[in-house]
Amino acid sequence: MNPQLPHHYREILLGLGENPEREGLLDTPKRAAKAMQYLCHGYQQSLEEIVNGALFASDNDEMVIVKDIELYSLCEHHLLPFIGKAHVAYIPTGKVLGLSKVARIVDMFARRLQIQENLTKQIADAIQSVTNAAGVAVVIEAKHMCMMMRGVEKQNSVMSSSVMLGAFRESCNTRHEFLQLIRSK
Numbered sequence: 001m002n003p004q005l006p007h008h009y010r011e012i013l014l015g016l017g018e019n020p021e022r023e024g025l026l027d028t029p030k031r032a033a034k035a036m037q038y039l040c041h042g043y044q045q046s047l048e049e050i051v052n053g054a055l056f057a058s059d060n061d062e063m064v065i066v067k068d069i070e071l072y073s074l075c076e077h078h079l080l081p082f083i084g085k086a087h088v089a090y091i092p093t094g095k096v097l098g099l100s101k102v103a104r105i106v107d108m109f110a111r112r113l114q115i116q117e118n119l120t121k122q123i124a125d126a127i128q129s130v131t132n133a134a135g136v137a138v139v140i141e142a143k144h145m146c147m148m149m150r151g152v153e154k155q156n157s158v159m160s161s162s163v164m165l166g167a168f169r170e171s172c173n174t175r176h177e178f179l180q181l182i183r184s185k
């Protein structure tokens, strides 16, 4: 862990008017620093390392879809969580990605400071560059603590963002099929 981080958290406690010497807070700067570093561990990862050769030859050219991938991220404006689901689809052109890798790619970008729109795009671009797919679609639906706990305090609003590349952008039918599939339970 970066040794400066606990020190900064201690300063934050002081700045909030707390007493970092009281019993309940004694180890908080260290714990908070550790937690925050975990929540941002995506910075230590790279696409190459995550994919790690798990690309397999396949003559399947039908849509591959992974839906309801749990997503935990932090908004870069408030450092507060946003939590939801990602749905990812691609149309292979000779190569398919190991199943768990899609979820790990989502996680790598989610575990950084983000805004939802950029996160959606980064996932789509990464899947595209790794698989050279004929098309990639990513939809994220998430609840933002910065909206729910402060500001407008809208408890039930879900933000939805999508990025469509290639066939998903060009073909209404393909896009429609994907949207149908992620909506069916």
Ligand SMILES: [Zn+2]
Binding pocket: 075, 076, 077, 078, 079, 080, 144, 146, 147
């Ligand atoms: Zn925010």
